[in-house]
Amino acid sequence: MSMTSNFAVVYDACVLYPAPLRDLLMRLALTDLYRAKWTNQIHDEWVRNLLARRPELSADRLAGTRELMNRSVRDSLVFGYEHLIESIELPDPDDRHVVAAAIHSGSEAIITFNMKDFPEAALKEFNVEAIHPDDFVVDLFDLNAGKVLAAVADHRASLKNPPKSPSEYLTTLSAQGLTQTVLILTQYSLAI
Incomplete structure (x- = not known):
């Protein structure tokens, strides 16, 4: 993998869920070593899961975090990828939107803990790879x-x-x- 500032990655919801990792990935996105991408659907997923697990957290505060993320990282929010979802085959159909966002945004990688959900064979035809956040850093x-x-x-x-x-x-x-x-x-x- 050769990274340049043209190298784009999509953050899967699972890497945005834990605050320490989300904060580090956001700071790394500001280095301009790569372009970080996500969608409103990915935001919805990590926020929903976090509120379900930690009901004491404020939905308004998380909405503020989401807005700050969108404002801080240039061109991070991907739109218009939905038409690609149906054509993607993955073990869990609920993950197809992440690959669709990667394809549509020209991203070469998905940063995720869930490597088995994004098998190499399924991603290869789209020139996308799944990368564990540890390997990415x-x-x-x-x-x-x-x-x-x-x-x-x-x-x-x-x-x-x-x-x-x-x-x-x-x-x-x-x-x-x-x-x-x-x-x-x-x-x-x-x-x-």
Whole structure:
């Protein structure tokens, strides 16, 4: 995978659901190393699942998060992909909208934890691949370590309630499934 600022990816709802990972992915999207994409349907899915699991959260606050995401990342919201959904075959038909958004937006990858839901054989004909968020961050680091470290440092610095030391922050990332990323970042803990 060769990434440039023309490289576009669609964030699946599952990577936007956990706040620590969503925040990191948003900060990485602002590096201009790639173009991040999503749809209102993807937003609806992560917000609905989060409110179902954590009813104490405010729907209005999550709507504000969603709006901030749309405003912060240039051309992130994909429209007009719906006509492609029927032509896509996946193990779970409910995931087809994510692939349709990737095709329509010219995205080369879907960032997801649910690798089995997006089998390589089903995506290959569309020139799209599913990438685990840990592999994605490692690839970004290989591409431009400085920009990734700056995004990570910015993310950690934004955590004020409570603030986190570098090691506490890395523990949080590890809990998000970013084990390879944490192994790399551990060597740079002074920079984050």
